[in-house]
Amino acid sequence: xxxxxxxxxxxxxxxxxxxxxxxxxxxxxxxxxxxxxxxxxxxxxxxxxxxxxxxxxxxxxxxxxxxxxxxxxxxxxxxxxxxxxxxxxxxxxxxxxxxxxxxxxxxxxxxxxxxxxxxxxxxxxxxxxxxxxxxxxxxxxxxxxxxxxxxxxxxxxxxxxxxxxxxxxxxxxxxxxxxxxxxxxxxxxxxxxxxxxxxxxxxxxxxxxxxxxxxxxxxxxxxxxxxxxxxxxxxxxxxxxxxxxxxxxxxxxxxxxxxxxxxxxxxxxxxxxxxxxxxxxxxxxxxxxxxxxxxxxxxxxxxxxxxxxxxxxxxxxxxxxxxxxxxxxxxxxxxxxxxxxxxxxxxxxxxxxxxxxxxxxxxxxxxxxxxxxxxxxxxxxxxxxxxxxxxxxxxxxxxxxxxxxxxxx
Amino acid sequence: xxxxxxxxxxxxxxxxxxxxxxxxxxxxxxxxxxxxxxxxxxxxxxxxxxxxxxxxxxxxxxxxxxxxxxxxxxxxxxxxxxxxxxxxxxxxxxxxxxxxxxxxxxxxxxxxxxxxxxxxxxxxxxxxxxxxxxxxxxxxxxxxxxxxxxxxxxxxxxxxxxxxxxxxxxxxxxxxxxxxxxxxxxxxxxxxxxxxxxxxxxxxxxxxxxxxxxxxxxxxxxxxxxxxxxxxxxxxxxxxxxxxxxxxxxxxxxxxxxxxxxxxxxxxxxxxxxxxxxxxxxxxxxxxxxxxxxxxxxxxxxxxxxxxxxxxxxxxxxxxxxxxxxxxxxxxxxxxx
Numbered sequence: 001x002x003x004x005x006x007x008x009x010x011x012x013x014x015x016x017x018x019x020x021x022x023x024x025x026x027x028x029x030x031x032x033x034x035x036x037x038x039x040x041x042x043x044x045x046x047x048x049x050x051x052x053x054x055x056x057x058x059x060x061x062x063x064x065x066x067x068x069x070x071x072x073x074x075x076x077x078x079x080x081x082x083x084x085x086x087x088x089x090x091x092x093x094x095x096x097x098x099x100x101x102x103x104x105x106x107x108x109x110x111x112x113x114x115x116x117x118x119x120x121x122x123x124x125x126x127x128x129x130x131x132x133x134x135x136x137x138x139x140x141x142x143x144x145x146x147x148x149x150x151x152x153x154x155x156x157x158x159x160x161x162x163x164x165x166x167x168x169x170x171x172x173x174x175x176x177x178x179x180x181x182x183x184x185x186x187x188x189x190x191x192x193x194x195x196x197x198x199x200x201x202x203x204x205x206x207x208x209x210x211x212x213x214x215x216x217x218x219x220x221x222x223x224x225x226x227x228x229x230x231x232x233x234x235x236x237x238x239x240x241x242x243x244x245x246x247x248x249x250x251x252x253x254x255x256x257x258x259x260x261x262x263x264x265x266x267x268x269x270x271x272x273x274x275x276x277x278x279x280x281x282x283x284x285x286x287x288x289x290x291x292x293x294x295x296x297x298x299x300x301x302x303x304x305x306x307x308x309x310x311x312x313x314x315x316x317x318x319x320x321x322x323x324x325x326x327x328x329x330x331x332x333x334x335x336x337x338x339x340x341x342x343x344x345x346x347x348x349x350x351x352x353x354x355x356x357x358x359x360x361x362x363x364x365x366x367x368x369x370x371x372x373x374x375x376x377x378x379x380x381x382x383x384x385x386x387x388x389x390x391x392x393x394x395x396x397x398x399x400x401x402x403x404x405x406x407x408x409x
Numbered sequence: 410x411x412x413x414x415x416x417x418x419x420x421x422x423x424x425x426x427x428x429x430x431x432x433x434x435x436x437x438x439x440x441x442x443x444x445x446x447x448x449x450x451x452x453x454x455x456x457x458x459x460x461x462x463x464x465x466x467x468x469x470x471x472x473x474x475x476x477x478x479x480x481x482x483x484x485x486x487x488x489x490x491x492x493x494x495x496x497x498x499x500x501x502x503x504x505x506x507x508x509x510x511x512x513x514x515x516x517x518x519x520x521x522x523x524x525x526x527x528x529x530x531x532x533x534x535x536x537x538x539x540x541x542x543x544x545x546x547x548x549x550x551x552x553x554x555x556x557x558x559x560x561x562x563x564x565x566x567x568x569x570x571x572x573x574x575x576x577x578x579x580x581x582x583x584x585x586x587x588x589x590x591x592x593x594x595x596x597x598x599x600x601x602x603x604x605x606x607x608x609x610x611x612x613x614x615x616x617x618x619x620x621x622x623x624x625x626x627x628x629x630x631x632x633x634x635x636x637x638x639x640x641x642x643x644x645x646x647x648x649x650x651x652x653x654x655x656x657x658x659x660x661x662x663x664x665x666x667x668x669x670x671x672x673x674x675x676x677x678x679x680x681x682x683x684x685x686x687x688x689x690x691x692x693x694x695x696x697x698x699x700x701x702x703x704x705x706x707x708x709x710x711x712x713x714x715x716x717x718x719x720x721x722x723x724x725x726x727x728x729x730x731x732x733x734x735x736x737x738x739x740x741x742x743x744x745x746x
Contacts, residue, residue: 189470224471227471391512
């Protein structure tokens with residue numbers, strides 16, 4: 001033990017900056033199959049070590065191994081692969097559309113597609129997802145119409161949100177997708193309230209909420225965990241730890257001091273730390289949390305370890321703050337590629353079919369974009385200006401009525 | 410008809426709504442078993458059950474956030490914030506979420522929540538138990554802000570707020586929970602008994618949001634007030650000898666602009682009274698609206714009587730809170746102008 005003459009202020013610093021050699025050893029990952037699977041009805045106190053371990057199913061050879069290996073119908077895995085591919089193709093097309101001035105803003109979820117896709121397929125129609133802006137895969141897995149996405153992103157006349165919301169901050173109630181907003185963390189409390197309401201009504205609807213690693217530092221996150229713990233809310237609270245919050249690495253959320261999933265321990269909630277690039281591990285962990293919630297044992301916190309391959313948004317240049325080849329060094333690989341290899345290994349998929357599906361999905365995205373462009377891109381088409389005045393209240397008050405009249409709409 | 414003070418009238422409103430609508434539930438700090446620090450929810454847990462009226466963690470953002478989620482689910486939650494001074498940790502939930510949910514989601518989700526909170530000064534509660542932050546909410550489009558001044562209105566407005574499909578901040582002037590207060594500290598405190606507004610029906614009734622009450626008719630000037638200040642205004646008008654019309658706004662959003670402009674157009678003079686600090690207070694908005702709409706009818710500049718622009722002081726509370734004397738002086742001045 002040192003006894004220094006004075007204190008020194010610690011400012012966290014990632015292992016590598018531009019030009020450096022990426023290093024992810026601080027993640028303390030474990031091989032597939034290494035972590036035991038406790039029965040979902042195990043008491044919280046017996047699960048305290050769980051978030052310090054690592055749930056991983058697909059091994060280096062893309063085989064499902066260990067106690068967490070789930071039984072997923074092949075058709076479901078193929079649907080998952082398709083939704084992940086569609087998400088990635090769509091993201092790439094839309095990112096380019098932004099560069100062409102067709103939209104004001106876009107955010108990609110590249111490298112993180114497996115998480116919302118697996119969970120969207122697993123949860124029921126009555127359940128509700130409280131999303132972040134990086135879970136487009138949820139909608140893709142439920143066949144949300146591509147043209148509605150495009151029209152929202154182009155803010156054109158057919159924008160389902162009537163031109164009132166920034167691109168990609170979707171709302172899709174019929175698809176179990178709660179209204180998105182640009183402020184962070186606040187909807188985790190809504191998820192817990194929603195789950196409490198389900199329990200209050202003796203319904204069986206689950207809430208599932210996402211935050212990123214950076215947002216675990218928000219007070220809302222901790223309030224949500226407190227409420228979830230106190231009221232045994234049937235909620236699945238997910239952290240997508242993609243290592244970066246714009247330019248701040250997860251160390252600024254305290255992730256180097258303890259795994260984010262271990263935040264659960266202090267709240268008496270079960271916490272899991274899961275390979276977020278492993279479709280099967282995501283499925284298994286979520287299934288475990290669902291079983292637990294269905295047994296009226298309340299909420300589970302799940303940290304998905306993944307990597308934000310793209311920049312934060314179209315306004316960000318990640319080469320300014322992290323090694324440009326960092327994604328290639330991320331030890332959990334690419335989620336899409338891993339599921340594909342697993343299906344190939346099982347004999348249910350091959351390169352030929354993969355190429356054909358890529359071509360088909362790209363055609364669908366291009367067709368949807370073309371339809372959207374025909375209606376109009378940003379600035380070329382917009383909903384009627386009268387829409388600006390709708391929905392402030394259920395019934396407009398005199399201010400809205402007068403101002404609308406003043407504008408002549 | 411039973412006589413109720415404001416606490417009893419609010420309790421009755423909550424009781425009626427718990428009875429009528431299984432989707433109504435109450436929660437907040439200390440409101441369950443104990444019945445709330447001001448006793449507004451007294452007996453409701455015992456009568457309606459633990460899931461209908463329960464305690465929460467000390468986490469205002471969590472309370473309002475959970476209420477929004479419940480509202481989106483289809484419930485009509487009524488959350489209590491123990492003192493409105495403590496609502497600020499929930500400000501993001503109210504501003505960025507509750508107020509915006511319907512608009513940003515294209516009408517797919519909304520937050521039919523009511524946030525009740527003891528409000529205002531006059532109980533020597535110091536800085537964190539006395540403030541009047543209504544302007545912080547009135548400025549936020551998408552929120553409704555209600556401030557009753559008597560038991561009858563309190564019950565009817567609270568029922569309207571709970572039944573409203575938009576988020577409502579319902580501020581309860583704690584100085585008049587147990588009796589009207591006219592600002593005359595030297596007089597014996599009165600109870601609500603004998604006051605006509607304390608005659609409160611036991612069952613369900615509503616007082617609509619956005620409909621002001623003309624408390625006293627007058628020809629020479631218009632006084633605008635809400636909450637405790639309605640009672641201060643009554644006393645100040647009496648002291649001044651001016652034949653002033655007194656309007657109790659009841660809710661500042663929605664605002665009954667028609668009643669206000671009709672009155673000022675008739676009287677030609679206006680004094681605005683609130684206990685919140687003056688600069689950028691709600692009186693500023695009222696003054697601007699009246700100037701825009703009644704300029705040619707005005708015989709004198711609009712006057713504002715408000716809390717001084719200082720943090721809420723403890724020992725100086727009686728110097729800080731507007732009293733009848735300050736209102737009377739303002740009325741006499743607008744009569745001279």
